Amino acid sequence: MPEIQYFSKEITLSPQSEPAGKSFPAKLAYWTFGDVSNPAVLLPSCYGGTLATTTPFLYSTDEGNKPVFPTNKYFVIVTGLLGGGESSSPINAPEPWKAADFPHVTYEDNIRLQYALCESLGVKKLHAYIGFSMGGQQAYHMATLYPDFVEHMVCLAGSARTSWHNWNFLEGPRNALVHSIDFKEGRYTETPLRGQRAFMRVYSTWALSQGWYRQKCWEQLGFKTLEDYLEAGWSGEKADGNGLLALLWTWQKGDITLYHPEDKGDLAKTLGRIKAKCLIFPSRTDTYFPPEDNEEEVKHLKHGEFRCIETVWGHIAGGGGGTKEDTEYMKKEIARFVGAEYA
């Protein structure tokens, strides 16, 4: 695992951030691979993601993976979301921004920071910006905020604006945590294990589909029972409650129309402004980024393509967490879309 690099910049928090317009000493965690003279590909993290878990199937050769973007042919940048634990987050921010006092940052804060990083690296244009989930939302936000900076964007199981359904789904785990016995309004001195467990258990059912449970797919992952699977992956022990809420806030407020107040919230109009070639790529059984929302988006994109992963692995298929066939399909389609050699 390469050492994490940090890009530090005093940023002015966006108009939608809380507090808005304040100066904040931001630190962006990132990795780069390869030579900056090659076409640049930026891969942003998702909810709960780290640099290491951010779509390695797209660039890594670990475990025999065949990358779409081999690092001898592409300059790969992997970035961590503010709040995600590696970039500025409740667990690592300096006073007066520590823990429960971490600011509510927006996608705009994240995207402007990533853009500044790219500038500092000497990247004039991104060949591709590809993200999963909150990463897919970042792809939309980057393509809207810097329309001339991105040639290809791929939104895997994400959306241009967080739907009301998605917003309310997130209210579930949020309420479970903030009303938990050990969260203490975020002023905990020990990890709020019960609150984080409640948060994760609420979340878990949304991440996969009805069909996944029907087929007992936990058995494919080597677990005898659903309870074993949940205990291993959804107990929340390693999380940080304030971090979970920080990212969640960013997600709930995701909305590209905010960059164009003159569009008055008309998503179709703002989508029509995007210049990048867009590949909008949901999973058929995603319960909170349903493909129907993406199909509607694509109607309004200048250069939009729609592909769908036909899978029971729900939301997580979009991050490469589904079957081998699901991931292979994504890789082939992404390679075709960006014109990469891959066969």
Add this chain to the structure above:
Amino acid sequence: MPEIQYFSKEITLSPQSEPAGKSFPAKLAYWTFGDVSNPAVLLPSCYGGTLATTTPFLYSTDEGNKPVFPTNKYFVIVTGLLGGGESSSPINAPEPWKAADFPHVTYEDNIRLQYALCESLGVKKLHAYIGFSMGGQQAYHMATLYPDFVEHMVCLAGSARTSWHNWNFLEGPRNALVHSIDFKEGRYTETPLRGQRAFMRVYSTWALSQGWYRQKCWEQLGFKTLEDYLEAGWSGEKADGNGLLALLWTWQKGDITLYHPEDKGDLAKTLGRIKAKCLIFPSRTDTYFPPEDNEEEVKHLKHGEFRCIETVWGHIAGGGGGTKEDTEYMKKEIARFVGAEYA
């Protein structure tokens, strides 16, 4: 509103109940309408339901409703689930069964008690047993446990066995409540408002569909914002935490195969034993009783019919909480199925 009647019986808790095999002084809350000489129709309550909210569209003439089962032609029995607040429940049970010490009762306990009530009323056969959600599950359980007692059963947005997906969805609100700051392992002396709020907010997103949110259907209910809608209907103020958990336990353990251990959990086999004519009637967009599960069930029923409410009103459409058209469609199909005059 008629006065609630109570049928009291010392019951032996079922083999799956906790504690199993113990004697419990059960009290079944019910209403009857009409004359016992007419064909009998039993309508059981759902999760969170009361006698008053239990499918009144099927029998009531209130608010201009045209009933499928007018009470001058049918003997209508409405029953409340154990744990639902009117029948024996944590809030009304005597020592040593009060509050957090309320037993974990099963559908079997409920169904045997309902059967005993029918016997005591002189009902030899049910013309129809029709329930929504947990009521639909009760319909399956009654038809399996007393195969010669039910002529027609209608399962509205329910299932014969609680799926693993459904089980895990329920783990969400359950975890939110049991880990909440004011639940105190059920030994609260004041209503655990924060825990119940968390419970309800987690639950709310599941009750409706993605499309419902996309179309902002809360506006059709007279609410300006989603938050207004949630605050009015999903704040959990009027609930009782221990009651929520008692019912949830029954639901999570729902499984008709338990009555036939020789079927070894083979649902198809147990479904094949049901003699009643069955109308299995989900909502197209139900997120936790998905129509796919019902379609599979119907394949194995001797006399099974499948109908589906084509609606964005998700689970709650099955209880008559969707559009007027949704409810009208259900009424017509139910009338046709049981041979009732209705036009």
